[in-house]
Amino acid sequence: MLEIRNLHASVGGKEILRGIDLTVNAGEVHAVMGPNGSGKSTLAHVLAGRESYEVTAGEVTYEGKDLLKMPPEDRAREGIFLAFQYPVEIPGVSTTYFLKAGVNAIRKHRGLEELDAIDFLAMVKEKMKLVEMEQALINRPLNEGFSGGEKKRNEIFQMGVLDPKLAILDETDSGLDIDALKIVANGVNAFRSPARAMLVITHYQRLLNYIIPDYVHVIFDGRIVKSGGKALALELEEKGYDWLKPEADLAQQTVA
């Protein structure tokens, strides 16, 4: 579904991604772990199409299409969803408002009929249960006064409603207590299917106790330096990230 080849990207002139290679197939859950500043979030934003991130080399193919050529709204319509690490507040615009617009834009793109208010609300009610979302919260201006947990649950709720093929979860666990974490993880797990793929970006292994990955990749200094199964996550939990530095240097030398 997703093929990333030698992806280089910079922000503000500074190179963050230095050659990412990654392949994700439908039905798979890939975890991407790494220390702060390694490029995890940058990867997520580049895939979602944030313009301030400049791609300087490499390719990204999504379902056979050149993803980097598509504007953010087209990527969403093609089935890519990004759950933000720090979801923005939008005063005056409630989740219900823009979500309906988004849902219908995506449906239209897929050749489906648009949902009217009643059908939309019915569909939304179902999805709310998955993340224990309250109606009141989604009628309020987006993220205004939301707690960290509420913001993250809202992201997963939106994922449920928009029904993407590829979900990128950017540190969805950061700042959450165990209870909120469990709710979010339940929502994500309920979403797993052979037709969908997920990229779970996280700093801590803890989330991966609840969302069990098929593959784990470690990103260090803008490169994926090690890949493995879920056991790799436990190894990182025990040893931290420092032991990977020699491996990272090795990888850099190899490229050079």
Next chain:
Amino acid sequence: MAQDRYLADFEQFEKNGAAKEPSWVHQIRKAAISRFAELGFPTTQHEEWKYTSVAPIVKVPFRPADYEPDGLMKESLSLHTLGQAACAQLVFVNGRYSPALSSLRSLPDGVKAGSLSTALSADPIAVEPHLARHASYQNHPFVALNTAFLQDGAFVSIPKGKVVERPIHLLFVSTAPFSSAHVRPASTELSAGFGSAQDRRGEAIVSHPRNLILAGDDSQTMIVESYIGLNNALYFTNVVTEIVAGENAVVAHYKLQRESEEAFHIATVQAHLGRSSNFSSHSVDLGGALVRNDVNAVLDGQGIECTLDGLYMVAGRQHVDNHTRIDHVKPHCSSRELYKGVLGGRSKGVFNGKIYVHKDAQKTDAKQTNKNLLLSEGAVINTKPQLEIYADDVKCTHGSTIGQLDQEAIFYLRSRGIDLEAARGLLTYAFASEMIGRIKVEPIRAQLEHLLLTRLPEGSQPAVLRSLVGEGTP
């Protein structure tokens, strides 16, 4: 020189009306025109007009209208009336009252609403104590001009204790004729039945509507002033509205300005508020080429609550200037001001909010906020709060922001499938809708919501924005 033209027109005007009017009115006129002669038109050298040049107005040889207003067909106004929602609708065409187009059927007992021109001679006892006693023309040339040329407008008087459930609508329509080179062809809604209303001299018209609203003690009322230009003509509306709120009166005032985009609109609202009264004035500026509003409230009693709200949405080369002044004269009063501007194209906005807290006005609680959204590189806003505080136990805060659409928010919406233009439109709508939400007169609020939507970029998803209005505000 332009000034001389106006002075000459005044002489003519005086001659025409001299016999018929009461001498007290005549005195007021003379004093006003002589003050105008002294002041002349303001230039950008004057502090109060620093960012607003009136040269475009001074350049045009405006003449007072002199034709019958009844020729206009009722149908052409259908989009702008409040219908059953209002208990009275007074229609003025180029500043003159049109009984044929107006409706007073549901006016409650005891409430007076009608032409000021009639009231000047028929009801001087009610009018004389207040007309021109509140809006000072000493330093404001356009108020002086309006006072000199005042002739017609609305006179509304609510008796003591009366609660008027439905709003009183004052609809000012400008249907300037089309002979001037500046005027574009009239729209179809205008051409039917317009023939008889054509100004023989075919020049650009100026009107000086004068409104006087008296709300008795303990009364409650809503007044809506609408200014509409029916074709894209060049004309000049120079209006003064004086509002007097008695003790414990509640007055909600709405001013909707939708003049033609070639027109000039200079307005002064002067409110004199009595003890314990509650006054709110909401203004919406959408039209006009050059617009200047002065909204002044004098809180002349204790325990008064005053709210001034404004929304201005301009684009192209429009220029809108809002000056406000709140005088806290006595203790224990509170005032709140929120003005929001949306500026696109190469438009220019000006906001100047003055708050004067007089020496004895202890426990004053005043808050002023001006927020501006610039949608394009060429749009400009000059915003300045001015606080002069002479009492020592007060709470006064002010703030102003100038910003653009939040890029993070735009990206967020795009990442949910909404295209760039629709995302910009949605965020702009959200910014402006706060002000529309404060309008309690339902048909006006709904009308404005639709107007707001038509002025937003839609991109490829007009449904995105239209569906918002259907669902109601969050």
